[in-house]
Amino acid sequence: MSATNNEAAEDTLDRAAARAVRARSLGLLGDLLRPHGRRLAWSAVLVVASTLGQVAGPALVAATIDHALPALDDGRSGPLVSYGVLMVVAAVAAGLANGAYVRAAAVISQAVLLELRRRVFRQTQRLSLEFHESYTSGRIISRQTSDLEALRELLDGGLTGVVSSVLTMVFTAVGLALVDWRSGAVLLVAMVPAWLLTRWFQKRSQVFYRRQRTASARLIVKFVETMTGMRAVQAFRREATTEREYGRYAEDYREANLDTFSLNGRYQPGLVLIGNLTVVAALGYGGWRALNGDLPVGVLVAALLYVKRFFQPIQQVGMFYNSFQSASAALEKLSGLLAEEPTVVEPVSPTPLPDARGDVRLDHVTFRYGSGPVVLPSLDLHIPAGQTVALVGTTGAGKSTLAKLVTRFYDATAGSVLLDDVDVRDLATPDLRRAVVMVTQEAYLFSGSVRDNIALGRPGAAQADIEAAARAVGAHDFIVAMPEGYDTDVNKRGGRVSAGQRQLLSFARAFLANPAVLVLDEATSSLDIPGERLVQRGLKTLLAGRTAIIIAHRLSTVAIADRVLVMEHGRVVEDGTPAELVAADGRYARLHAAWRDSLV
Known part of the structure; x- marks a missing residue:
């Protein structure tokens, strides 16, 4: 009973420690983003405008088929021209807003990375000799290279893509519900297996990407240590031994990458399958209703476009989660480094000594x-x-x-x-x-x-x-x-x-x-x-x-x-x-x- 209680206590401590690490990492990210509040708000406006322009397309297609084409058949071309102009305006507005959003997001991400690089460098110089004698140079180099590179990939491409994807999914679902709520119900049912698959992917990718970051850091540390000590390696003819050790770390890194790719290879085809089956279900149900005169053809086309478009962003969200897990592990390491305190601290009220005698x-x-x-x-x-x-x-x-x-x-x-x-x-x-x-x-x-x-x-x-x-x-x-x-x-x-x-x-x-x-x-x-x-x-x-x-x-x-x-x-x-x-x-x-x- 005592052993069980001890294990429970250890699990509680581990969970508390994990929460503290996550809070520290999110605090660091929030601190880095805080100075860019206005630019973030403008980016939000741009991405909303871009998404609305894209989501408006299927609704305009439905209106064109169900209203403009019958009017043209009656000799009235005005509705067709009007809807055509609206489609062009929506497409151009979406494209311009998306381009401006990508540029604004890039400015923010590069500013955040620049500040983080400066903080890491400043921190490594601020920390005391005791830290540098225990924290290897390879680990510090890993913080400045692979960890910052993981964050760069997230901020430069993944973050912009996922925000747009999530909004596209939300607006697409709303648009489908407004066009035809019954087709929306089909999509809602399909969301259950998609959500379960995504949760399965998230739990495993979190483990795999942490392993990948650890393996990458070990590989860098081994490489730096070998290059730094090359004289000793060659003097004592340790090339074969160091090559075997490096090969072992490289093999661990390869296996970690393969596990990650294998996971992606199951997740993405699974989403594609669910999306295609949902389109088939929506087409069968909507086609039956259209034959019975219960659903206009234009609405059926719009519903199919919305269902197909809904599942495309889910794949992007899944890919983003890969980058997010990698960047999250990197951010934890970086925030841990930045949280280190020097053991030799600067005095609050220093005593001046402009001309020391040397006693x-x-x-x-x-x-x-x-x-x-x-x-x-x-x-x-x-x-x-x-x-x-x-x-x-x-x-x-x-x-x-x-x-x-x-x-x-x-x-x-x-x-x-x-x-x-x-x-x-x-x-x-x-x-x-x-x-x-x-x-x-x-x-x-x-x-x-x-x-x-x-x-x-x-x-x-x-x-x-x-x-x-x-x-x-x-x-x-x-x-x-x-x-x-x-x-x-x-x-x-x-x-x-x-x-x-x-x-x-x-x-x-x-x-x-x-x-x-x-x-x-x-x-x-x-x-x-x-x-x-x-x-x-x-x-x-x-x-x-x-x-x-x-x-x-x-x-x-x-x-x-x-x-x-x-x-x-x-x-x-x-x-x-x-x-x-x-x-x-x-x-x-x-x-x-x-x-x-x-x-x-």
């Missing part, structure tokens, strides 16, 4: 990643302004975590990180990013010129300042040796330069930004020994008077530090100058001795 203090800082184990247990640390501090220790000691807290990529779980006695959580992001700059071992370069990459942290910097920063870190000589010097395009991710040169360019970028605090996280890992020595000379000059936190396994980089902190399990276990710690014969002394032996 850094960690006051009883405790930190854990999410619900994981504690990484930093109550860490106290003070780094005076202008001091260069090196952090050393084994992998997982907490060095990079400390750097992420100082740069506020993460917020402390407990305690405070202070810059010039101001909690970094109280600093506006522009002030913090101007005061604290981090250079990582990744050394990412964007497509564009060398100049643009160096000036990333200070857009609009003068050429002389850019060259001065490059000279300071030893990058100027290899830059001027490139084909177009500072105007050379480094290509995507810096493909035209070596790993060490990328690192030097990232140094030049950081130094041009002129921060009060500079954090170097394994930033010399890509440099060879001559390059490292060159950078160290630049660092000695450029770190003068600036607070610096250097994280490095290479102890040659540590030699320029005023102070060394040895970390273990998130705690500082040794603190002193390099010379003092070597003489103390502790952990740093052993690390130093091992490093010296490795050089030999």
Whole structure:
């Protein structure tokens, strides 16, 4: 009994969660459409006018057959001309209104998609590093590509078609009822199997299209991950394995598409069959009445036209439901992404810090990643302004975590990180990013010129300042040796330069930004020994008077530090100058001795 109650409770929670997701998605769609209220109203007027013009046709045909033709037989051509003119006017008005409606709907859909693309891009930049470290780039690319494409298909074609189709069905049913209510009753009876078939289709297509969207996203994620890690794939000869894995995802996607097409292959012929049988029934019943003189021939023709026309839009509605299910699943994913909140939030009333000195203090800082184990247990640390501090220790000691807290990529779980006695959580992001700059071992370069990459942290910097920063870190000589010097395009991710040169360019970028605090996280890992020595000379000059936190396994980089902190399990276990710690014969002394032996 308890297990049954638990299952019932879980089902209730699942339904509540599904309702919440749908409400969130519809809320997003409503928010996107709200600014276009007037244009939507005008589109509604146009589609009504277009549909009325189309539905008027069969009624005018009935009047022509039953009234204009007998009048012509009596020598009066006026009624035939009048009804002919009305048919032309109705057809032209319907065509013009439909064209204007399609254009207006296209303007709305493109405006909605543009705003949604901007929101997704803005949101992905707004979210904290914690989100990006858990949410793969492939999933984000899937949001910006396949999911937005599904919405585009819905808004560009499906939505305009379904609105017109639904109105056509409604107005056609009303027109048939006005022309001959008995034929309308035949149509009403036929609607029962059509409705049952459509409901069957809707329930299954919802499942199939969700599976299709999931399979599509997995395929994109796998492709992006493989292309991003192509060096590792080729270095370890994993081509065959990745090809098999990609093939498996592609096969899942193929099967999901086949299931969807198979469903459509049963639904659409079913509707066609019901529609044709209804026309046969209407013709048999109406023909019998016409033979008995109970139904004018013109009304019979109009009734058949209305019945035939009624079932054509149902197929369009069914096709729209395909697009709707695909777009609905995409909208749920997009609304979920947009509903994410950054874990590092902007302060409501930020404390201004226009000219930071660079005094850094960690006051009883405790930190854990999410619900994981504690990484930093109550860490106290003070780094005076202008001091260069090196952090050393084994992998997982907490060095990079400390750097992420100082740069506020993460917020402390407990305690405070202070810059010039101001909690970094109280600093506006522009002030913090101007005061604290981090250079990582990744050394990412964007497509564009060398100049643009160096000036990333200070857009609009003068050429002389850019060259001065490059000279300071030893990058100027290899830059001027490139084909177009500072105007050379480094290509995507810096493909035209070596790993060490990328690192030097990232140094030049950081130094041009002129921060009060500079954090170097394994930033010399890509440099060879001559390059490292060159950078160290630049660092000695450029770190003068600036607070610096250097994280490095290479102890040659540590030699320029005023102070060394040895970390273990998130705690500082040794603190002193390099010379003092070597003489103390502790952990740093052993690390130093091992490093010296490795050089030999």
